[in-house]
Amino acid sequence: MTSPSLFRDRILPVLTVIFAILVIWHVFVVYLNAPFVRDQAARDNETLSFGQVVERTFVQERPVLPAPHQIAVELWDTTVNKAITSKRSLVYHAWITLSATLLGFAIGTVLGILLAVGIVHNRAMDRSLMPWVIASQTIPILAVAPMIIVVLNAIGVSGVLPKALISTYLSFFPIVVGMVKGLRSPDTLLLDLMHTYNASQNQTFWKLRWPASMPYLFTSLKVAIAISLVGAIVGELPTGAVAGLGARLLSGSYYGQTIQIWAALFMAAGLAAVLVGIVGFAHGRVLKRMGVKP
Structure with a gap:
């Protein structure tokens, strides 16, 4: 029986997938950008070899599909070479989006847990509210x-809160579903045992149902934090925002700056990965403290 290897079992498969993606990406860079190169050469009465066409597809200022190195250069320029207070800095825009994400995630988490507790402990809420939660x-x-942006602006509410409420709208659902499943997960024998001990409903909740729901809660939080970021970005699009990752996507689409668009997308993906990683770390620490294997 072969011994487990970190490189062979975990690192190598990831590197293989990344390599395959890069190969496919480069092929499509040439395929999608080549028509513009040929058209430009035809207007200039210039004859290009295949190698020259390939070379120019990787250095266009406004390509249909940017090459990976163009996105990397843009990311470096807008994160390292620009001051974080500059409106051309992706760090600045990421912070604007992150603030709405975290506020919406916090509201969605509290709302989702409260709704789940009510649904589990009240049959009327279970039958009446749960279908509406799903339908939403x-x-x-x-x-x-x-609609949310317009209505809130009409009553004088602007800034981070409207975007946070859109994040809340998306993030509360997985938490409700996960917590309902988690709070109902204790075995019937354990619930009967709590009744045998004459435990109150509050004691049963805090000593049995709540600890049993932790794995479900953190799994839901991983989904919720990522979808909160999506909600914050979407909330920036219809407002014509001047700051935030959504604003960078919007301005890039207005002026045909595809490299800027892809850089903002990669920044958003990296931010989501960090947030999910933080929740995953908290997941492991909490379950370890509870004596449960994650």
Whole structure:
């Protein structure tokens, strides 16, 4: 029996997938950008070899699909070479989006847990509220976001809160579903045992249901924190915001700056990965303290 290897079992598969993605990406860079190179050469009465066409597809200022190195250069320039207070800095825009994300995530977490507790302990809420919670997620967020922004602006509420509420709208759902499942996960024998001990409903909740729901809660939080970021970005699009990752995407689309768009997308993906990683770390620490294997 072969011994486990960190490189072979975990690192090598990841590197293989990344390499395959990069190869496919470079192929599509040439395929999508080549028509513009040929058209430009034809207007200049210039004949290009295949190698020259390939070379120019990787250095276009406004390519259909940017090359990976162009995105890397843009990321370096807008994160390292720009002051974080500059409106051209992706760090600045990421912080604007992050503030709305965290506020919406916090509100969504509290709301989701409270709704889940009510649904589990009240049969009327279970039958009446749960279907509406599910139905709320059938409405496209792109249709809801402008309405929320317009209504809140009409009553004088602007800034971070409208974007945070859109994040809340997306993030509370996985928490409700996960916590309902978690709070109902204790075995019937354990619930009967608590009744045998004459435990009150509060004691049963805090000593049995709540600890049993922790794995479900943190799994839901990982989904919720990522979707909160999506909500914050979507909330910046219909407002014509001047700051935030959504604003960078919007301005890039207005002026055909595809490299800027892709850099903002990679920044958003990296930010989501960090947030999910933080929740995952907290997940492991909490379960370890509880004596449960994650």
